[in-house]
Amino acid sequence: MLKTFHIHIKGIVQGVGFRPYVYQLCRAQNLKGWVNNTTDGVHIHINATLEKATQILNKLVANAPVLSHITNTAIKETAFVNYTTFTIINSESSQQPTLLLTPDFAICKNCSAELFSESDKRFQYPFITCTHCGPRYSITKKMPYDRENTTMDIFTMCPSCNTEYEDPLDRRYFSQTNSCPHCAIELSLIENGKTQYNFTDLDYVVSQWNKGKIIAIKGIGGYLVTCDATNEEVIERLRKLKNRPSKPFALMYHDIYELAEDVEMDIGEKLELESAGAPIVLLALKKDRMTPIAIEAIAPKLNLLGVMLPYTPLYKLLLEKFKKPIVATSGNISNATIIYQDDRLEELQHIADSILSNNRQIVTPQDDSVVRYGSIKSYRTIIRRSRGLAPSYLNTELELSNNTVLAMGALLKSTFTLLAHQNIHISQYLGSTDTLEAQENYQNTLTHFENLFHPDIEVILVDKHPDYFATVLGKEMAQKRNVKVIEIQHHKAHFFAVLGENNLLHTHEKILGVIWDGTGLGDDGNIWGGEFFTFQRGKTARVHSLEEFPFILGDKMAKEPRISALVMTSGVIDATALKEKFSKTEWNIYQKMMATGALKSTSIGRLFDAAASIILGIDIQTYEGEAAMQLESAAYRYFRANNFTRYYSYLKEEKLPENFIHFLFENIQQDIHKGFQPDFIAAKFHISLAHYIAIIAKREGVQKVAFSGGVFQNQWLIELIRSFMDDDFDLYFHKELSPNDENISFGQLMYYIYNKD
Ligand SMILES: [Zn+2]
Ligand SMILES: [Zn+2]
Structure with missing residues (x-):
């Protein structure tokens, strides 16, 4: 019946x-x-x-x-x-929104074909979309996702588009972003303070690239600043204008074949580039690359190139005409938030010669996401989770309560996580909240989420560090709303994040967590960062850490690797070379600080800095993580020229030296005296760190080892860890989240739910 x-x-x-x-x-x-x-x-x-x-x-x-x-x-x-x-039946919006937000999608194959088909009504229309592609999260004002709740609300569909919209058998049935040249989203070109509306001359834009001009283009998550990637002069000019002396730029290639001439790519990386998320993928440069890109200006002294393919129809049209790669970097000065508002074009005019804008508003700014694959064993590491990947987090195996919890995250690489209606929303990368702009962006995004989901927040989770912007804000919010606020230690949050992502929070077995990063306030008031924890039945113990060294000069220490070299090697190795890195006054003051300062650190991030200073002579960084990246690049050059090996560990036995830091630098100094190449010493440094982890894992008698913290963005360190440990241990890394501080907010939530200390 x-x-x-x-x-x-x-x-x-x-x-x-x-x-x-x-x-x-x-x-x-x-x-x-x-x-x-x-x-x-x-x-x-x-x-x-x-x-x-x-x-x-x-x-x-x-x-x-x-x-x-x-x-x-x-x-x-x-x-x-x-x-x-x-x-x-049409959508209803009376109930509580318990849906997940849909991320923004790159242009699909069907739309790409129509874009270049002369007979199609959307031939060369820069805003072609369908239900399988186009912006979503970035244009959503309210839930549910319907046209009137997006910034498409101001565009009225023409009769032909409307017919598609109402035909259940059409690819554009209920396509909320539907438009065509008759009911178009319009481009505008802003030059010398003048705006040309209804701009259509894309050949002009291409000619400007060819003339060495810088052009800002409004995309999905904000404005990208672009220029010819083969023109060294314009790239150097862009560096000055953006106040970005050496941090690498990403490139956009017009197709995968052109890209294959410059970089090494396997099938996983190729699929990632062509996926709906369309992130930037970090790829190894070919020695004999074919296109004349100005590599020393693009990624100084690095062997990696961040590349992406055109993910909007506009980029596709432009690059199809230009036929060369372009530099495509977030429209902002230095490290500030990407510019996405049309009323801030004046700021962009300081960087760009022309601005190619359009009248579809962006609600939520997002940078391009960045991912990276292992070179030997192909696995994915998310470096930055943003456009195309954020903000929904799907893991159906987590048992979530009906509670509504907000986790505020850390300081640099900030995100927040909201648990509401048994869904986990993890914001996109919100930048480093040590600038006013990023703080404003963080707050706006949080307000936007509150408007979308109307969460009745019961608990707010913050980092232990009292000075982090997100900690201060979280405590203020908790006070205003009269809800509970809980402080969670930074590295424990990291550990719980990787446990949560791998569904390990219910296992009864003891699990070792290797949590390595730059900075986080420890339970003892010191600056942690080289931590080994165990987790068993909800309880966490700190079982080992890097030896403590004096922590001096606050933030200056992270910016100047020479200071890390000073505090870690003083009294251990010959000071002659070290002294040359400082003026007499500096030397004397810093010696005093080391002797009298009470604050200690166990940060592996600083160990990398010290090694980069001593091995490569990098004494001052121009961007966060530069020293560690250069050190990894040096190790990579060695492995590439001599085959990958784990043979050259400084640790010879399966036991740890009394002081690992001292032991490392004594050996490094001997190698320098022997005249070994810096690349070789950098490789030995990496090998020894992986070996160090393997020895501790054996000592702890565990089967499962989980890794979190920014240090594990280092692909060669991971390759080595796998080489030392894959046979004897089950290794767990992050999957959908970055190992860096972007995962702290999620880890805070996991800690709140599963910690039983
Ligand atoms: Zn499509
Ligand atoms: Zn139309």
């Missing part, structure tokens, strides 16, 4: 073509009923037998649209209604 069944599907199911998919499937099966899309997911009512209804649900899940992500399904019988057709 026919009954009426209610099917409920949750997850990322909005703005990905889910309703037409259900419609077509049910029509093909000759089923009667309806489908709709509400703030808590997709609902379907059908007349069927239980067997048939279950079969339909299984089919729906098995063949769901590529961009959708189902987290939960339910089926139950409901009051019988005798339906005569199958229809689509």
Whole structure:
């Protein structure tokens, strides 16, 4: 007998073509009923037998649209209604929004084909989209994701677009971003303070690139500043204007074939570049690269290049004409937040000769995401999670309570995490909240999330460091709202983040956590960063750490690797070379500080700095992480020229020296005296660190080892760890989140839920 069944599907199911998919499937099966899309997911009512209804649900899940992500399904019988057709019912928005936000998608294959097809109505239309591609999160003002809740609300569809929009069999059925040249989003060109509206001359833009001009282009998450990547002069000019002396720039290539001439790429990396997320992928430069890119200006002294493919139709059109790679970097000065507001174009005019804008507003700014793959074993590390990857976090194995919790994250590479309606939302990378701009952006994004999800926050989680912007803000919010605030130690948050991502929080087995980063306030008031914890049945213990060294001069120490070299090697190695790095006055003052200062540190980040200073002579950094990146690059050059090996560890036995730091630098100094090449010594430094971890893991008698902290963005360190440990241990790294401080907010949430100390 026919009954009426209610099917409920949750997850990322909005703005990905889910309703037409259900419609077509049910029509093909000759089923009667309806489908709709509400703030808590997709609902379907059908007349069927239980067997048939279950079969339909299984089919729906098995063949769901590529961009959708189902987290939960339910089926139950409901009051019988005798339906005569199958229809689509419009969205309702009366309930609490429990849906996940859909990320922004790169242009799809079908739209790309139409873009270059002369007979298509959207031939060369720079804002072509469909239900399988285009902006989502960046233009969403409210939930549910419907046109009137996005910044597409000001564009009225022409009759032809409207027909597509209303046809369930069309790829643009309910496509909220639908538009065409007749109802167009318009480009504008701003030059010398004058604006040309309804601008269409893309050849002009290309000619400006060829003339060595800098052009800011409004994309998905904000303005990118672009120029010809083969023109060294314009890149150097851009560096001066952006106040960015040496931090590497990312490039955008017009296609994957051109890219393959310059970098080494395997299938995983190729798929990543062409994925809907379309991130920047860090790839190794070929020795014999073919295109004349100005590499020394783009990525000084590095062997890695950050590259992406055109992910919007506009970039595609422009690069198809230009046929050369462009530098494409966030529109901002130095480390500030990406500019996305059209009322801030004046600031962009200081950097760019022309600005190519458009009248589709951006609600949420996002930088380009960055990912990296291992060279020997292909696994993915997220370096920056933003456009295309944020903000939903899907892990159906986590058991989440009905509580509403806000976790505020750390200082640099900040994010926040919101647990609401049993969904986890992890904001995109929000920059380093030590600048006013980034603080404002953090606050705006948080307010936006509150408007989207109306969370009734019960608990706020903050880092232990009292001076972090997010800690101060979290405490203020807690006080105003009269809710509980809980401080969580930085490295424990890291540990719980990697445990949570790998679903290890329920295992009874002892797990070792290797938590290595630059800075975090420890439980003892010192600056931690080279920590080994164990986790078992909800309890955490700090079982080992790098030897303590004097922590002096605050932030200056992280900016000047020579200071780390000073505090770690004084009295250990011959001071002659070290003394040359300082003026007499500095030397005397710093000696006194070391002798009298009470603050200690165990940071591995500073160990990398010290090694970079002594091995490579990098005494002052121009951007965060520069010394460590150069050291990794040096090790890579060695492995590349001499094959990958773990043979040259300074540690000869399976036991630790009395003081690992002293032992390392004594050996490094001997190697320098022997006249060994810096690249070789850098490789030995990396090998010894991996060996060090392996020895401690053996000593702790564990099977499972988890890694978190910014140091594990270092791919060659990971390769070496795998080489030392893969056979004897189960190793766990981050998957969808970055190992750096971007994961702290998620880790704070995991700690709050699962810690039993
Ligand atoms: Zn498309
Ligand atoms: Zn139209």
